[in-house]
Amino acid sequence: MSSAGLDLLYSDVEDDLRSAVRDLLADRCPASAVLARCDSDTPYDLDLWRTLRLQLGLAGLLVPEKLGGQGASAREVGVVLEELGGAVAPVPFLGSAVLATSALLGCDTGDGRVATLLGRLASGESTATLAVPLSTAPGSAFPQGVRADARGELSGRVSSVADATAADLLLVPGIGPDGPGLYEVAADAPGVRISAATPLDLTRPIADIELAAVPAARLVVGPTATAALDRALLTGAGLLASEQVGVAQWCLDETVNYLGQRRQFGRVVGSFQALKHRLADVWLEVVSARAAARAAADALAKGDPDTAVLVAVAQAYCAPAAVRAAEECVQLHGGIGMTWEHPAHLYLKRAKSSEIALGTPGRHRAALAALVDLPAAV
Amino acid sequence: MSSAGLDLLYSDVEDDLRSAVRDLLADRCPASAVLARCDSDTPYDLDLWRTLRLQLGLAGLLVPEKLGGQGASAREVGVVLEELGGAVAPVPFLGSAVLATSALLGCDTGDGRVATLLGRLASGESTATLAVPLSTAPGSAFPQGVRADARGELSGRVSSVADATAADLLLVPGIGPDGPGLYEVAADAPGVRISAATPLDLTRPIADIELAAVPAARLVVGPTATAALDRALLTGAGLLASEQVGVAQWCLDETVNYLGQRRQFGRVVGSFQALKHRLADVWLEVVSARAAARAAADALAKGDPDTAVLVAVAQAYCAPAAVRAAEECVQLHGGIGMTWEHPAHLYLKRAKSSEIALGTPGRHRAALAALVDLPAAV
Amino acid sequence: MAGKEPGTADVLRRVRELLDEYDPVSTPRLEFLRARFDAGLAWVHFPPGLGGLGAPRALQSVVDAELAAAGAPDNEPRRIGIGLGMAAPTILQYGTDAQRKRFLRPLWLGEKVWCQLFSEPGAGSDLAGLGTRAVRDGDDWVVTGQKVWTSNAHNARWAILIARTDPDVPKHRGITYFVCDMTDPGVEVRPLRQITGEAEFNEVFLTDVRIPDTLRLGEVGDGWRVAQTTLMNERVAIGGSELPREGGMIARAATTWRERPELRTPELHDRLLRLWVDAEATRLTTQRVRQQLAVGAPGPEGSGMKLAFARLNQAISGLELELLGEEGLRYGDWTNTRPDTVDFYGRDAGYRYLRAKGNSIEGGTSEILRNIIAERVLGLPSEPRTDKDAAWKDLPR
């Protein structure tokens, strides 16, 4: 319970990883490029995603080396997400390298098909997503929207799936004759229809998936399927906190920079005490969010029995911290923060959307109530 | 529902009443005197209470003229409470002139005994209190702690009753053979034991009442008794909002005054922007609290069908507004606000205690949920 | 009526006469509006001859209600809000007789749309620091500079404009107030896309725009004072609208709550109730302000209402997205359109959330409003200022 054994710092290797990702993003993913892409037909930066996958090998961080991955852990993934969040980089990392990969890792990795899929994801050959609404919280009931018939063909609908339009491979939770299962579906299989939805968060596309008697391979069934899905959602929620830290830190830094330059009333605006105090409060939240996100990542990495608590704390704390940082960023930029041409709005949309993703703060607090024995009123 | 017919202003008569009370309190009830009394054996200022009762006739504001009162309304009582709150005046006005009086007014005022009691309260001859814990919210279940036997003798215990040690007359809700009833009990009747408790709010004493086979007269029984009690609690809660406005306004004014004089860093402290912005926010809450309290008082005065909603809004809004104003008062006074010799703590204790009195803000919000059709999650 | 302010009875009589003479339903819209203006029922507190009767301002709502009940057309006040709310009171207070005669009637009728050229990229909260220059040239002024956040510039015939006419004096003293013809060839209007995806506002580039001195409002160098009238009216307009209970931003959240029981959670319940209480308290405060105005005893509370509504709108729309859950991940439409009016309630929750962010910036930021409350209402001292006495041209920028 005391989490005294947690390592909340960044290792040297993690610092190096951060630098590599940051340098790449600074070069390839400036705010202007991200903004321009929002108005285009290609919301994802697939070139960047290719570099991250093939050159830096980031898609396989969670995959054991013997299956072709990096054999790293949630700690390293958290560092990458901090940087991707700080750049609101439009790549399907969360859907593929976190959610789908974690779901597969929850299956029997000795199974040849599972191992093959993990190998394809780790090598960067494939991009996958987990076909659940992005708003699904860990601990939710197994989704009932997709049914598998006796021949294993899937039919049904899943809405608001993150990163589906970038995926060639869908991992679909479905209810079959033997109960809940996780199914492998090729995105281009007959009967699959993936329609892009209009997302609040312009830099994380979502889509609705319709399945009409789609041939699918069942990867796992029964309680293991339920556990694999929940593990994926828990991992996703815990690591999303790191992304939120990246978003919040960018918002704070950008605001401090702007207020250090903008002059009004013959003074640098950042010298006004009311604004300084608000930024000090944002700073304190970002600092605390970082500790909470680090704790969740380390617990996930170690398989700590305290993981569920630390993930719930991280989401309950980091999600609103990112929203607040982004809201203050827009407000303290004044008019310019309200314009489309300034990137602040991308971060606001990411922060607010991420607050809903993988469980709202309220959902995570409710989960915590059960975990730490603070029962609801009856 | 639109409350368009509410009068939220103060009439000239009400302004005159305010001036009279304010002048008296400025003269007779300075903070130094209130503070000195807190360490004494006489927590009430009974001389002041006598003047308010006998000279200004304030105990009878709610009582119709034909019963010997002023025939005024909750509007005027609200004005008096604003002033009493602004002075944290240690007088049993809330217990006697509001709670006990309202309970009697909910009985059959054509009944000779009820009329006599109201006359005694209105004339200032008697001081009464309603024997319920001060924390009781409107809409609570009828209290079960006191039982009446077949002969009408009361036995039981009621804790944390406001203004009981100043009262010669207790109005006791009790359960008799015919159901709930309101009983008249002389404070000095055999079997009555009133023990002063140590209150968080030094300026509003509370006491525990024990009754052992106490002879009592039943004033009302059955649903009318329940309704009379609830009316008293609703009236008390609605008017307590006015007292909270008085507390909050004092805290704001005192803080503005202090910060306008105190110098640190070669500047008047009130020129620091972070403090100015916080006080602007407090001001906005006080202003809004005043409108909410006025609405509740006017609705109570008119018997408006919307009264329950407006009372719940007033309590849910004004109670935290007063706490915040008092907390900011202590904080922005710095060290001096933490000392016993400065009166700020009296207001903090009153504000925090009043937040619990007659229903917490959360209780009033829950009541509102039912009144305005915003049902709880199931 | 001479010598005595008209009362409710006088005003109602006028309304009846107007309705008797002009059938509100069959009379062509503009003809009815002209007759209404000429009957002094446009804005009853304006002087006779300028659309008013010199009556108490509070009586306007009586007139509006009577005419609406009779089915009379209105002047589409939302479409011409800047003219009605800001230009008109300023022209009334500072305009010459000729200016009043020329501008007020077409403004009220909605024949000529107005916009406001105040804010600049470098002069937002510190509006008095503006850099748009107006140089005297014979009977004209030649104006060059850039303005921003101009609603309706693309529809407007006229603008109210403040520009710097003397850079050698302290900033508040070198500003002059003009009426600017938006059809002047030196005026270029470019849509300014905003956070919601649409372009509700514009940037306006002024290049050697010629404004005759007859279109100056108030004295040369007195523009800051004139602008205060405009700004005060703007904030009243933003913060002071009358709402029924559960009107405004809380309405949609409450409706969603009632209609979608599956979305409810205990924590959202209490948060919704808190905001419902805040909305009701703010509404009651607005009502109290109106009652004070109606009895001629305006309190300082009005200054706080814009601040309160901004906070409420932001908190409620943020909650609404959380309440909607999965639907909150989606947005209606990012297409870059050019709406003429803002409709908070007809669009999706994401739009409300984003648009409400502007409520604490437009028309005076919440930070500036807190300064104003602290200094003008609470009487707290202003901060040390270094920019008040130096010549504008010498200020650091």
Next chain:
Amino acid sequence: MAGKEPGTADVLRRVRELLDEYDPVSTPRLEFLRARFDAGLAWVHFPPGLGGLGAPRALQSVVDAELAAAGAPDNEPRRIGIGLGMAAPTILQYGTDAQRKRFLRPLWLGEKVWCQLFSEPGAGSDLAGLGTRAVRDGDDWVVTGQKVWTSNAHNARWAILIARTDPDVPKHRGITYFVCDMTDPGVEVRPLRQITGEAEFNEVFLTDVRIPDTLRLGEVGDGWRVAQTTLMNERVAIGGSELPREGGMIARAATTWRERPELRTPELHDRLLRLWVDAEATRLTTQRVRQQLAVGAPGPEGSGMKLAFARLNQAISGLELELLGEEGLRYGDWTNTRPDTVDFYGRDAGYRYLRAKGNSIEGGTSEILRNIIAERVLGLPSEPRTDKDAAWKDLPR
């Protein structure tokens, strides 16, 4: 050991040697503590001969844990916190060899209690504006003035004191730092009753107190810099204590919640959970700060911890009173007592609520801490200052 910093193994060996030589249970308390001090195990990061080993500071917790596990007596750190936390590091850094030898050992042993004479009624947040005067007279300084908020003044043998030795220079430059003998006849200590009813602090009146120049700490006029060491250590001490999960103020609220189901409501549930999350996030942040310190890479996060704990303590204790309902209307005891230590958790909720109000004032107000974070951590510019260069005597007061 010479030339190389001792590591965990060295320190543990020392602990074993101490325990072998002095049975921790049967050795008289003071004798054991003296032996511990002399073994360099008092504060291992202090130099050899002064109770330390020149070891990394992080190893102290290893020593403390080992000795506690062996049942050894401690030096009652809560009772002598000001000496340990503030006086000792300052004496170590600025004291002469003679001063270190004289003061540190009895201080650590708890034989001599210390207090701190910094704040004044007119110099709280603006501590550098202090007015207590110290005038040189031969080998002595003669000190006159008033100090306030002095814990333990009535038990203290020694005080750390800052006083103005030169009013003709800017305020930060005319201050000198002294050790003051609290038994001097010119020292008068009066209890200062506070909001909780008790007198935890004192006012201290200094009238012609004679302090020999040998008790000066640091150079004449350099007292402000010396005091920074004291204050930095104070804030670390206040904000940096290690807590288990659900330690600190949240513990009592959570326990009450578990044990008293009849008090629970849905809205209090979510508020409690929010505060539980905040408490846990803050605890993790403190843990991260300690880990940074342990690897010799201190981050700026430490500055925020006192701010965070003040806010948490106030919010949690406020909630606790609401949760208790009727019981929250009552208070334990208003008797004016003089406690030697503060025990938040052993008393009633009303006490916690009131005492926690001081958390955002004592040891640097939350406002000052926000200034420090904004300026020193975020690098935002300071506000215009008029008091930095003027002579102290010319400042408005």
